[in-house]
Amino acid sequence: MSMADAPEALHSGNWTMSETQGAIDCDVHPTITGTRVLAPYLDGFWRDSLAERGIDSLDSISYPVDAPLTARADWRDATGTAAQSVEQLSGQVLDRWGHRTAILNCLYGVQLVFNEDMGVAFTRAVNDWIAREWLDRDSRLRASIVVPMQNIEHAVDEIDRCAADPRFVQILLLASGEMPLGRRACWPIYAAAQRHGLPIGIHAGSAYRHPVTSIGWPSYYIEDYASQSQAFQSQVGSLICEGVFAKFPDLKVVLLESGVTWLPSFLWRLSKFWRGLRTEVPWVDRSPMEIVRDHIRLTVQPLDAPDDPSVVRRIIDHMRSDDMLLYASDYPHWHFDGDRTLPPGIPADLLQKIQVENPLATYQRL
Amino acid sequence: MNNVAATPSLDKTAVQATENGPVDCDIHTRVRTIADLKPYLSTQWWNYLKTYGMRARHGFAKAPPFPKAQPNAARRDAWPPDGGFPATNLEFMRAQHLDHYGIAYGIMNPLVATGQGDQNDDLSAALATATNDWQLDTFVNPEPRLRASVVVPYEDGLASAAEIRRRAGDRRFAQVLMMSRTAEPAGKRRYWPIYEAAAEAGLPVGNHVFGYSGWAGTSSGWSSFYIEEMTDHAVSCQSLVTSLIMEGVFERFPGLKIVLIESGFGWMPALGWRLDRAWERMRDEVPHLRMPPSAYLRKHFWVSTQPIEEPERPEHLLDTVDWVGPDRIMFASDYPHWDFDDPRLALPSALGLERKRAILSGNARALYNLV
Numbered sequence: 001m002s003m004a005d006a007p008e009a010l011h012s013g014n015w016t017m018s019e020t021q022g023a024i025d026c027d028v029h030p031t032i033t034g035t036r037v038l039a040p041y042l043d044g045f046w047r048d049s050l051a052e053r054g055i056d057s058l059d060s061i062s063y064p065v066d067a068p069l070t071a072r073a074d075w076r077d078a079t080g081t082a083a084q085s086v087e088q089l090s091g092q093v094l095d096r097w098g099h100r101t102a103i104l105n106c107l108y109g110v111q112l113v114f115n116e117d118m119g120v121a122f123t124r125a126v127n128d129w130i131a132r133e134w135l136d137r138d139s140r141l142r143a144s145i146v147v148p149m150q151n152i153e154h155a156v157d158e159i160d161r162c163a164a165d166p167r168f169v170q171i172l173l174l175a176s177g178e179m180p181l182g183r184r185a186c187w188p189i190y191a192a193a194q195r196h197g198l199p200i201g202i203h204a205g206s207a208y209r210h211p212v213t214s215i216g217w218p219s220y221y222i223e224d225y226a227s228q229s230q231a232f233q234s235q236v237g238s239l240i241c242e243g244v245f246a247k248f249p250d251l252k253v254v255l256l257e258s259g260v261t262w263l264p265s266f267l268w269r270l271s272k273f274w275r276g277l278r279t280e281v282p283w284v285d286r287s288p289m290e291i292v293r294d295h296i297r298l299t300v301q302p303l304d305a306p307d308d309p310s311v312v313r314r315i316i317d318h319m320r321s322d323d324m325l326l327y328a329s330d331y332p333h334w335h336f337d338g339d340r341t342l343p344p345g346i347p348a349d350l351l352q353k354i355q356v357e358n359p360l361a362t363y364q365r366l
Numbered sequence: 367m368n369n370v371a372a373t374p375s376l377d378k379t380a381v382q383a384t385e386n387g388p389v390d391c392d393i394h395t396r397v398r399t400i401a402d403l404k405p406y407l408s409t410q411w412w413n414y415l416k417t418y419g420m421r422a423r424h425g426f427a428k429a430p431p432f433p434k435a436q437p438n439a440a441r442r443d444a445w446p447p448d449g450g451f452p453a454t455n456l457e458f459m460r461a462q463h464l465d466h467y468g469i470a471y472g473i474m475n476p477l478v479a480t481g482q483g484d485q486n487d488d489l490s491a492a493l494a495t496a497t498n499d500w501q502l503d504t505f506v507n508p509e510p511r512l513r514a515s516v517v518v519p520y521e522d523g524l525a526s527a528a529e530i531r532r533r534a535g536d537r538r539f540a541q542v543l544m545m546s547r548t549a550e551p552a553g554k555r556r557y558w559p560i561y562e563a564a565a566e567a568g569l570p571v572g573n574h575v576f577g578y579s580g581w582a583g584t585s586s587g588w589s590s591f592y593i594e595e596m597t598d599h600a601v602s603c604q605s606l607v608t609s610l611i612m613e614g615v616f617e618r619f620p621g622l623k624i625v626l627i628e629s630g631f632g633w634m635p636a637l638g639w640r641l642d643r644a645w646e647r648m649r650d651e652v653p654h655l656r657m658p659p660s661a662y663l664r665k666h667f668w669v670s671t672q673p674i675e676e677p678e679r680p681e682h683l684l685d686t687v688d689w690v691g692p693d694r695i696m697f698a699s700d701y702p703h704w705d706f707d708d709p710r711l712a713l714p715s716a717l718g719l720e721r722k723r724a725i726l727s728g729n730a731r732a733l734y735n736l737v
Contacts, residue, residue, distance in 0.1 A: 069648060180588070181586065182590075183587075206585065209587065210582050210584075210586060210587055211581055214605065215549075215550065215551050217550070218609055219551075219553075220612050221648065221651055222644050222651050222652060223608050226608050226640055226641055227585065227604075227605055227608065229636070231585045237594050237597050238584075238590075238594060241590070241591050241593055262633060266597070268675035268677045269600055269632065270593075272673060272676045273597055273705075276435065277592065277593040280592055281591055281593055318677070320679070
């Protein structure tokens with residue numbers, strides 16, 4: 001793509017229903033309102049534990065239940081909750097916007113628990129709940145496998161278990177966990193992902209093993225949310241510098257709800273340092289920019305950019321690839337009003353790629 | 367040692383010193399040994415230092431947690447012939463750097479043996495004031511092109527304010543110096559006495575990358591490699607900028623100016639856009655902000671160039687310069703470090719002469735009141 005191209009069609013951002021028909025929505029969130037929702041999917045010991053120990057909630061502060069961002073006001077039901085049923089989600093996303101598929105990424109705070117066995121029990125329950133109460137009820141839905149990161153062997157077991165169901169199309173990790181995701185201790189997860197042909201989806205949010213910044217705990221939720229783009233930067237650096245893509249050449253990683261526009265300048269910096277420091281990481285045998293274009297994809301909602309189509313066009317030019325962006329509404333997180341599911345400024349000639357081709361190329365099981 | 371002999375006097379492209387020469391916003395002069403600070407320390411603190419040493423918020427007694435790419439992170443040709451460390455010998459630095467590039471002014475940001483971020487706040491305070499005296503005696507007094515930074519024990523806000531007030535009005539100091547990785551985000555109230563004293567004294571606060579916060583290097587734990595640490599400095603700076611803005615530091619101190627040193631600047635536009643989007647949605651959480659976050663970013667922050675980002679298409683950096691504001695960007699060499707930027711080569715030529723002059727000299731002269 002050249003800056004000197006003739007003026008091209010830049011969409012104003014006022015999408016009509018017909019323009020979002022048939023899109024693949026790569027990031028939607030079912031809501032779990034309490035551990036009782038998972039009780040039917042827990043074995044006797046853990047089901048009893050919920051009552052005996054008063055384990056009612058695994059809500060994460062990554063998305064405070066009533067914060068504006070967590071759910072758009074008109075998507076909340078009479079209880080103030082969004083997306084807690086197939087009817088709600090399918091009606092508002094698939095029926096209304098005519099999307100052909102939506103991928104469910106459940107963000108209930110099962111990563112936050114410290115007890116490894118509890119982690120296994122709850123992730124299993126989440127995945128079973130998704131399969132029974134969502135995937136079985138609407139054939140347009142697909143889902144990511146939630147894995148117990150408290151113990152990598154258990155995470156691999158859960159991947160192997162759920163991968164048998166072809167409606168699970170991705171493995172879901174959080175942007176901030178116990179250790180950077182490139183670390184070799186995490187590699188059995190990537191081996192399992194490659195074995196099953198599943199991409200790794202890294203979603204905004206934290207297990208809060210560490211503060212959300214490298215400089216401690218900020219005061220405000222708005223800072224927590226803003227810091228997520230920084231978490232993604234460190235993770236991309238880790239995945240590349242540790243050599244994950246050298247070891248797993250078929251692996252695709254999707255960055256979910258990352259904000260997107262931080263990527264080009266981060267790569268400019270990382271690639272510059274790579275030229276001077278590649279003796280430290282000799283397995284990084286080509287520029288990080290090339291590695292990212294081959295292996296990493298990003299969902300477009302939210303797109304951290306002004307409502308200025310010409311600026312958005314410049315940023316997409318900076319990414320130097322048409323293959324990287326994946327359509328997503330991030331429903332029910334509140335990033336847009338009405339039916340403006342895509343940010344303004346996305347070039348019209350990229351629409352089909354973003355909405356269909358790139359997701360199909362990324363998710364083999366779709 | 368694989369050092370390279372420096373022969374600056376034979377370099378025929380040496381720039382003649384002019385009064386319009388570059389202003390270098392990041393020079394790392396250092397002590398030859400800790401003993402250089404002894405004249406400026408009490409007997410009590412000298413003995414403490416010899417016995418217990420400095421203890422940053424990490425485990426290494428003498429080494430940095432991530433080993434550098436080169437010894438002392440320095441250029442191989444920057445070791446002076448007297449056998450000392452790079453940037454300890456004024457005469458050599460004049461020849462190799464100040465005279466060679468026609469540097470009009472250089473701002474010193476000492477990093478070694480300053481005690482900044484030490485676990486012991488009182489030791490940190492003693493070393494800070496000693497470092498400030500040492501800067502003046504060793505470099506600024508004999509070399510009129512150099513300016514010092516007021517090193518402060520930033521984890522102790524009140525002691526830092528006292529040190530700033532001690533130096534206020536002394537034009538040999540161009541700014542206050544903090545490190546980017548603080549124990550809490552930079553906007554937190556414990557640091558407000560620093561900003562109050564700096565604003566009162568009319569001094570910008572230079573926030574240079576490094577320091578050891580005591581937390582892991584990323585929000586997801588410790589990375590493995592130096593290359594990650596270096597790249598992640600841009601990440602930490604995004605967090606510190608967010609904190610300064612969201613905590614309302616600039617509402618409380620409207621005259622405060624912050625210089626981000628060695629973090630690059632490519633990340634700034636995306637951060638501003640992200641903060642604005644979040645604020646549109648959740649401004650009720652931060653009612654003390656009266657403008658969008660990007661407006662504070664535009665009004666209160668300056669950035670140094672080095673290590674300047676290098677896109678595959680150099681014209682992409684011009685977009686970034688436009689978005690950040692060409693009046694906000696100031697040249698820095700990072701002499702004597704290995705990733706040093708040469709003032710003749712570092713800036714894309716497509717910037718054009720006017721913007722290049724502003725970045726090489728004009729912006730820093732205006733910010734630091736250099737005449």
